[in-house]
Amino acid sequence: MPNAETAGYQFNHTMVRVKDPEASIKFYTEVLGMTLLSHYKFDSFTLYFLAYDHSGGTQTVKELKDSRFNREGVLELTHNHGTESDPAFSGYASGNSEPGKGYGHIAITVPDVTAACARFEQLGVPFKKKLTDGRMKDIAFILDPDGYWIEVIPPRVILGPGDE
Amino acid sequence: MPNAETAGYQFNHTMVRVKDPEASIKFYTEVLGMTLLSHYKFDSFTLYFLAYDHSGGTQTVKELKDSRFNREGVLELTHNHGTESDPAFSGYASGNSEPGKGYGHIAITVPDVTAACARFEQLGVPFKKKLTDGRMKDIAFILDPDGYWIEVIPPRVILGPGDE
Numbered sequence: 001m002p003n004a005e006t007a008g009y010q011f012n013h014t015m016v017r018v019k020d021p022e023a024s025i026k027f028y029t030e031v032l033g034m035t036l037l038s039h040y041k042f043d044s045f046t047l048y049f050l051a052y053d054h055s056g057g058t059q060t061v062k063e064l065k066d067s068r069f070n071r072e073g074v075l076e077l078t079h080n081h082g083t084e085s086d087p088a089f090s091g092y093a094s095g096n097s098e099p100g101k102g103y104g105h106i107a108i109t110v111p112d113v114t115a116a117c118a119r120f121e122q123l124g125v126p127f128k129k130k131l132t133d134g135r136m137k138d139i140a141f142i143l144d145p146d147g148y149w150i151e152v153i154p155p156r157v158i159l160g161p162g163d164e
Numbered sequence: 165m166p167n168a169e170t171a172g173y174q175f176n177h178t179m180v181r182v183k184d185p186e187a188s189i190k191f192y193t194e195v196l197g198m199t200l201l202s203h204y205k206f207d208s209f210t211l212y213f214l215a216y217d218h219s220g221g222t223q224t225v226k227e228l229k230d231s232r233f234n235r236e237g238v239l240e241l242t243h244n245h246g247t248e249s250d251p252a253f254s255g256y257a258s259g260n261s262e263p264g265k266g267y268g269h270i271a272i273t274v275p276d277v278t279a280a281c282a283r284f285e286q287l288g289v290p291f292k293k294k295l296t297d298g299r300m301k302d303i304a305f306i307l308d309p310d311g312y313w314i315e316v317i318p319p320r321v322i323l324g325p326g327d328e
Contacts, residue, residue: 002221005283006197008275009216011237012317014178015268016259033170040323047323052173052236057166069273070319072216072237073175078268092266093259095180100264102256102310104179104242109233111172119169146266153176155234159204159211 013049013074014106016148017092020084021048023145024077031123032108032150034075038065048077075106094147105141107151113138116152177213177238178270180312181256184248185212187309188241195287196272196314198239202229212241239270258311269305271315277302280316 018024028034028050035053039046049068053059059067068074083089095103110116117131117140128141128149136159140152158164182188192198192214199217203210213232217223223231232238247253259267274280281295281304292305292313300323304316322328 001193001197001199002217003197006274007220009197009280010273011198011216011239012271012273013315014270015315017266017268029165033165033167033173034175035165040327042324052175053166056171066320069271069317069321075175076268076271093257093264095257095259095264095267100257100259100266102181102264102312103259103267104181104240106175107177107179107233107238107240109174109176110170116173148266151177151179153233156230157233160206163204 010070010072012069012072013076015076015078016103016146018077018079018146019089019091020145021046021077021079022084024048024079025050027145028075028077031120031125035064037068037074044081046079046081048079050075050077092146092148094149096149105149105151107153109153109155111155113140113152113154120152174234174236176233176236177240179240179242180267180310182241182243182310183253183255184309185210185241185243186248188212188243189214191289191309192239192241195284195289199228201232201238209242209244212243214239214241256310256312258313260313269313269315271317273317273319275319277304277316277318284316 025036025048029036034050037049037051039048051074093100120142126143128143131137131140138154138157142150142152144150189200189212193200198214201213201215203212215238257264284306290307292307295301295304302318302321306314306316308314
């Protein structure tokens with residue numbers, strides 16, 4: 001609960017490792033519409049910070065970069081150099097099956113789930129759960145280039161009986 | 165990048181599975197200062213939605229609940245019933261070691277990293293990296309009750325040379 005000691009805390013970002021940053025950046029910016037706020041290259045890895053630019057694209061490069069640790073809803077992608085072309089690299093665990101189960105997914109809220117999913121289909125995005133699958137008809141799951149699950153939801157979801 | 169088709173998209177939440185919701189809710193609300201927006205119990209699992217209530221605690225229960233899929237910075241915890249008391253349950257993977265490597269961490273931005281870490285130490289929170297460890301002296305990593313990594317960062321971090 002809010003208290004004096006934690007006032008000003010923000011849930012800034014979620015980090016996942018990606019095999020091929022080119023494919024991932026393309027997916028998160030072109031398919032999901034995020035903006036690359038900044039990236040920083042170390043010797044053996046590069047960090048990419050992405051988020052929705054709700055200013056409508058009016059922020060300067062400096063403003064985007066300065067916001068990477070000072071807002072909520074940021075996605076950090078870590079690329080360990082070489083994984084994208086290493087035939088011995090078998091890929092990262094999605095977190096949704098053994099071994100490695102724990103992490104589940106990120107979720108994107110979209111104003112129109114039906115339109116969003118139709119567009120994802122048209123763009124060839126793989127689905128884990130289409131709107132028509134299962135019981136919950138207003139929730140879908142798509143897969144990012146590494147196979148991480150991304151839930152696609154409307155701004156208001158009724159999870160089941162009694163949840164009003 | 166922002167475009168007409170993805171306008172209004174939000175990075176709503178990140179989901180991780182937790183062994184014992186009582187311990188996790190206590191940690192995320194009392195230690196990290198998040199607010200429980202809502203929870204929903206299914207037959208075999210319960211979902212908990214938490215986030216920072218930047219209204220300063222003035223939101224009604226209904227407003228908090230309605231916001232769970234309509235804002236950024238939400239954390240969803242999934243509790244599969246029984247894990248908290250099952251001696252055969254060995255715990256969830258953090259995502260940061262093999263097998264299961266992929267997911268990395270969530271990060272909390274805090275106005276005063278030194279004060280925050282002093283408080284975490286006083287509360288007995290385990291650290292993966294104290295401020296004094298390693299090269300980056302303004303970043304710490306703490307562990308949540310399941311061993312998931314949580315980065316603690318100031319609103320502005322310079323990652324290294326050339327990153328201004």
